[in-house]
Amino acid sequence: MKQNHKKIKIYSEAFCSLVTNFQEFQTTKIMLNDFVVLMKKDSTISAFLQSKSIDRSQKVGIFKNALNDVINNDLLNIIIVMVENDDINLLSDVNKNFLSLAKEKLNVAYVEVVASFDMADDSKNNLLQELKTATNKEIDLNFSVDKSLIGGLKIKVDDMLFDSSLKTKLENAKLKLIGV
Amino acid sequence: MEIKTNQIGDLLRNQIKNIDSDIDINEVGEVLEVGDGVARTSGLGNIMSSELVEFPNGVFGMALNLEEENVGAVLFGDSSLIKEGDTAKRTGRVAEVPVGEELLGRVVNPLGQPLDGKGPINAKETLPIERKALGVMSRSPVNEPLQTGLKAIDSMIPIGRGQRELIIGDRQTGKSAIAADTIINQKSSHDTDSPVHCIYVAIGQKASTVAKLVGELESNGAMDYTTVVVANASDPAPLQYIAPYAGCAMGEYYRDNGMHALIIYDDLSKQAVAYRQMSLVLRRPPGREAFPGDVFYLHSRLLERASKLAKDLKSGSLTALPIIETQEGDVSAYIPTNVISITDGQIYLNTSLFNGGVRPAVDVGLSVSRVGGNAQIKAMKKIAGKLRLDLAQFRELEAFAKFASDLDETTALQITRGRRMVEILKQNQYVPMSVSNQVVIIYAAGKGYLDDVDLDRVKEFEVGLLEYFHTKHSDCLDQISQEGDISDDLEKAMNTGIEEFKKTF
Numbered sequence: 001m002k003q004n005h006k007k008i009k010i011y012s013e014a015f016c017s018l019v020t021n022f023q024e025f026q027t028t029k030i031m032l033n034d035f036v037v038l039m040k041k042d043s044t045i046s047a048f049l050q051s052k053s054i055d056r057s058q059k060v061g062i063f064k065n066a067l068n069d070v071i072n073n074d075l076l077n078i079i080i081v082m083v084e085n086d087d088i089n090l091l092s093d094v095n096k097n098f099l100s101l102a103k104e105k106l107n108v109a110y111v112e113v114v115a116s117f118d119m120a121d122d123s124k125n126n127l128l129q130e131l132k133t134a135t136n137k138e139i140d141l142n143f144s145v146d147k148s149l150i151g152g153l154k155i156k157v158d159d160m161l162f163d164s165s166l167k168t169k170l171e172n173a174k175l176k177l178i179g180v
Numbered sequence: 181m182e183i184k185t186n187q188i189g190d191l192l193r194n195q196i197k198n199i200d201s202d203i204d205i206n207e208v209g210e211v212l213e214v215g216d217g218v219a220r221t222s223g224l225g226n227i228m229s230s231e232l233v234e235f236p237n238g239v240f241g242m243a244l245n246l247e248e249e250n251v252g253a254v255l256f257g258d259s260s261l262i263k264e265g266d267t268a269k270r271t272g273r274v275a276e277v278p279v280g281e282e283l284l285g286r287v288v289n290p291l292g293q294p295l296d297g298k299g300p301i302n303a304k305e306t307l308p309i310e311r312k313a314l315g316v317m318s319r320s321p322v323n324e325p326l327q328t329g330l331k332a333i334d335s336m337i338p339i340g341r342g343q344r345e346l347i348i349g350d351r352q353t354g355k356s357a358i359a360a361d362t363i364i365n366q367k368s369s370h371d372t373d374s375p376v377h378c379i380y381v382a383i384g385q386k387a388s389t390v391a392k393l394v395g396e397l398e399s400n401g402a403m404d405y406t407t408v409v410v411a412n413a414s415d416p417a418p419l420q421y422i423a424p425y426a427g428c429a430m431g432e433y434y435r436d437n438g439m440h441a442l443i444i445y446d447d448l449s450k451q452a453v454a455y456r457q458m459s460l461v462l463r464r465p466p467g468r469e470a471f472p473g474d475v476f477y478l479h480s481r482l483l484e485r486a487s488k489l490a491k492d493l494k495s496g497s498l499t500a501l502p503i504i505e506t507q508e509g510d511v512s513a514y515i516p517t518n519v520i521s522i523t524d525g526q527i528y529l530n531t532s533l534f535n536g537g538v539r540p541a542v543d544v545g546l547s548v549s550r551v552g553g554n555a556q557i558k559a560m561k562k563i564a565g566k567l568r569l570d571l572a573q574f575r576e577l578e579a580f581a582k583f584a585s586d587l588d589e590t591t592a593l594q595i596t597r598g599r600r601m602v603e604i605l606k607q608n609q610y611v612p613m614s615v616s617n618q619v620v621i622i623y624a625a626g627k628g629y630l631d632d633v634d635l636d637r638v639k640e641f642e643v644g645l646l647e648y649f650h651t652k653h654s655d656c657l658d659q660i661s662q663e664g665d666i667s668d669d670l671e672k673a674m675n676t677g678i679e680e681f682k683k684t685f
Contacts, residue, residue: 156208159223161267163204172204175238 008090012097014078016105022138025102029140031071032095035079039091049088059083109137112156116149116165131157207270211235212250214262216461217416220250221268227251230310234269237261240291241268242275242418245462252462254418256291274310277426278303279433284377287394287408290423292430295410307433309425313484320490322524325555326376326442326499329365329612330358332542332605335564335622336571337527340555341376341440341497342488346519348504348511349529353541355503357609358527359444360393362501364400365612366442376499377434378406379443381427383420384450387412400610413450420454428485431498435487438494443486447503448479452515469514476518483522511546525549539606544571557615557664563623567601570626574598593631600630603638616660617646623666624678633685645681653677 015032019025039046048054048062060080067076082088103110111131113119119127124143131139135157146154151166209223219241224233233241233253239261245252253268277292282303287296290309294301322340339345347355359380366376380397382390390410397403407430411423424445434441445451452475459472467473479502486500502523504516509531511520520526525548534541553561577595581587587595604625607613621642624630633641649657656673660666666674 159207159209159225161204161206161208161269163206168204 004090004093007085007087008093008097011078011082011087011090011094012101015075015094015098016101018072018074018078019102019106022106022108025106025108026140027072028075029099029102031075032091032098036092036095039088049083056084056086103140107137108140109135109157110140110142112142112144112154114144114146114149114154114156114165116145116147116151116153118145119143131155209233209251209268209270211262211264211266211268213264214255214259217255217259217418217458218461219253219255219259219262219268221253222250224251224268224270227270228274230274230308232271232273232275234271235262236266240271242422244458245464254421254458254462255416256419257416259416274308275422275426276306276308277429279305279307279430281377283407283430284405285403285407287390287410289415290409290411290419290426292426305433307429309422309429311429311432311485313481314487314489318490318493319487320495322488322551322555324374324440324488324497325552325557325615326362326440327365327368327612327615328358328362329368329614330361330540330607331613331618331622332540332544332607333358333527334556334615334618335560335605336544336568337525337542337547337549338552338556338560339499339501339549340488340552341499342486343525343549343551343555344483344486344500344502344523345549345552346502346504346523346526347529348506348516348520348526349541350506350509350531353529353531353534354539354609355505355529356389356393356446358529358540359446359501359503360396361610361612362442363397363406363444364402364610366405367400367402368614369440370405374440375405376440376442377431378402379409379427379431379441380406381409381411381423381443381445383411383423383445383447384413384454385410385446387414396610417454417457420451421458424448424451424482428482428498428500432485435489435496435498436493438489438496440497440499442499442501445482445500445502447505448482448519449505449515452478471514475515476522479515479519480522483519524551537606538602539609542605544568545575559619559660559664559666560615560622562666563619563626567622567626570594571598571601574601596631597625597628599635600633600638601625603635604630604642606639614657614661616657617649619660619666620649620657620674620678621645623674627675627678629678629682641685644685645678648681648684649677652680 015028019028039049049059060083063080063083082091102108113127128139128141149165149167152164154165155162207224207226209221212220212222219235227243227246229243229246231243233243235241239255239257241253241255243251243253278301280303282301286294286298286301288294288301292301322342324341326339326341327334328339333339347358349355363378363380366378369376390408390412394403394408397406409423409427409430411420427443431441431443452471455475455478456471460466460470464472483500483502486498488497489495502519504519506516507513528543528546529541530543533543574594577591578598581595604621624645630638630641653673656670656677659670
């Protein structure tokens with residue numbers, strides 16, 4: 001467990017050293033995220049990576065051939081090192097650690113916006129600008145829709161939650177009415 | 181009754197209008213895992229130790245383990261209502277409870293929420309449950325007696341206000357009975373200018389047992405000045421863990437405001453077990469008997485909060501009577517030895533004495549009060565000085581007498597008197613006795629007035645003598661309670677009274 005912790009730190013620091021601006025951060029984040037999803041959801045790829053009968057050098061060869069032209073060389077090299085060391089199963093944790101390291105390095109705030117409806121692009125852009133001004137940081141924005149909010153928004157900036165949703169207001173009202 | 185829908189609608193609309201429409205801003209984390217009454221959350225980077233955390237469905241928790249990667253919070257509610265990925269909100273408040281006289285007569289849980297169905301508690305003040313014990317300069321030595329109303333205790337193991345006196349014994353030896361009697365006896369203090377308010381903290385007990393006790397306190401008129409804090413056996417371990425601290429905070433309110441309070445922790449063995457459970461699920465390393473390393477501090481920081489305050493801090497007091505249950509009389513187990521070393525003495529209850537009909541089953545040899553003697557009234561000190569020694573000698577001689585048929589006169593007299601002393605110290609439950617009555621009957625026994633009374637008529641003699649004094653010599657009783665001493669004149673008057681009564685007995 002402790003050994004894994006060390007490895008996760010090393011790999012995530014390696015990924016972090018590759019990003020020098022917000023654009024690179026976004027690209028790397030999306031790529032790593034897609035990779036993690038792929039490994040979790042695609043049973044063929046997952047079985048291939050976890051298979052003990054397939055030689056590691058064979059795995060590396062397949063990776064190189066398939067991804068050489070698709071992703072950045074440095075990025076691919078780190079992934080190949082992970083495959084060579086049989087550590088590719090740590091990618092999900094490495095991704096999490098990379099995000100927090102990179103956010104700190106590039107002064108990026110992770111913002112999650114949950115709305116009760118699909119917001120128009122204009123509104124999203126306005127919100128993005130407002131958030132940039134308010135936090136004085138680059139914004140890694142993620143939108144989602146949750147109709148159960150009824151109305152209003154929930155905006156989570158790193159660990160701070162700004163909740164103006166009608167659902168929460170009604171829940172607070174309920175608590176006040178029953179005197180909790 | 182007709183339901184007026186419009187009216188209800190209007191009421192609700194008005195309430196909703198008044199609700200603060202500001203945006204809810206909270207620092208939040210995400211639940212990583214939940215189980216065994218503990219939730220681990222990510223985020224919450226600025227959380228304080230012991231801060232309350234709000235989870236969905238109205239469940240609250242308390243942050244205890246602040247680790248690099250996550251925060252471990254113990255849950256005060258049903259953990260099945262929380263799932264992975266749920267939001268955990270900081271409240272910015274450390275765990276606190278309502279305090280004040282509004283809590284008198286109420287039965288509450290360790291969070292100060294009412295359990296008695298008597299409506300909300302409109303306390304004006306709250307206090308954090310974890311408070312640092314007062315320093316040396318804020319305290320004064322114990323110098324005021326706290327009467328339990330039990331002859332065996334008030335005479336031989338006196339308790340002073342601000343003292344910590346442990347009640348220890350096996351199961352079913354009458355530990356809680358002593359606590360209940362002491363609470364009931366405080367009723368008399370409410371006729372004086374220094375009333376004692378009581379807090380009874382029930383930890384890990386059956387709900388039916390607590391209900392029975394509350395019923396007894398109510399029927400004896402003791403609930404008027406008592407608060408009962410309950411964390412039943414069915415409540416989560418964290419609630420059982422915080423219950424004594426919550427009760428202590430309620431008691432400290434009286435102490436800090438120049439009043440007097442008595443708190444009973446029934447019992448701290450169960451609290452230690454709850455803490456052990458919590459610590460193990462929080463993955464803290466287990467030590468002796470699987471208790472965590474800080475189990476001594478668990479009790480020492482609690483009991484250190486009981487104190488008698490200095491004059492410039494209004495001289496209030498908080499007296500603590502912790503209860504510890506032993507297994508097969510083993511006082512050398514981990515928790516009993518810890519608490520014995522922390523407290524200012526212990527009342528040890530013996531199973532064989534209890535089964536032999538000596539109730540309260542106080543083992544005089546193993547019981548001690550380290551500071552209470554300074555608080556004992558002079559009258560009691562005078563008559564009880566030799567009582568302890570006499571009883572110890574009697575126990576020794578009694579063992580010999582079982583083998584020898586011929587005894588010399590002195591030994592026989594000692595045994596006769598000892599047997600009557602033991603009989604005198606027996607007392608029924610829920611019948612505490614005033615200190616003046618205690619002085620009269622112990623004085624009579626000590627002076628040998630009961631030596632020629634049949635053993636099975638000693639109780640009858642006691643009742644008769646006290647009745648006689650109340651009707652014919654009430655001045656003697658008044659003098660004892662007012663002056664607290666036995667002057668030569670008073671001694672003569674008492675002798676006369678006892679002799680007069682003996683003629684009629």
